[in-house]
Amino acid sequence: MKIFLSALESGNDCPYILERIPELKWNLMSFFYLNEERFKAIEKQSEQILIDSGAHSFQKGKKVDWIEYTKKYARWIQENDTPKKLGFFEMDVDVVIGYEAVLELRKILESVSNKIIPVWHKNRGIKDYKEMCHKYTGKIIAITGFRNGDIKDEQYALFYEYAKKNDCKIHCLGMTRRNILDKVPFDFVDSSSWKQQALFGRIGKNKVKKEFSKTNRNEVCYQSYLQAMEMQEEYFRKWRAYD
Structure with a gap:
């Protein structure tokens, strides 16, 4: 299992962290904040890195020319793909424009790369998930890991097993809940929890004094990222036999 840390590219702490940690493991970045x-x-x-489309940034009422944005994303993929990039997440904005429109946007992306990652959502139905696993055998597919979202905690193992049955690698978005990671050996997961904890004055489970956090935000984020790297190593070792 590889835990990709997201949100490093946003915020003033990024240069501070990069200067102090010359060798990073796995990061997820958003095209939207590029x-x-x-x-x-x-x-x-x-x-290694993964690239998110930034689709979730649009799900708060913002008006967008979806086709033009997707074409821009596709051009960027075509011009910037490298072996380090494992994949590029699709424009999974079903709740905004509907699944049929999302499939059209997926075609635009797949016309420039064979590393596009489809993201299943509950509205698509279980039949669609099974068809997706058949269609993308040997590739990466994704589900969401947000609490009280598409999938109940006790169902993750079933989604994982079906993906593996079809030789898919499976990514769980927004998932670093230990009660799930200790039971389900996803190939990949990601989370920005390290950044969120730092913004609320925490380094892991330790609370940082408000004044220190306010005046030393970069250091707090740096320490939080270091702890997240320890978690990356922990779960990679725990589940490496499944990779």
């Missing part, structure tokens, strides 16, 4: 210089710096120092 800063070319920062993106290249993170990629250079990372073993």
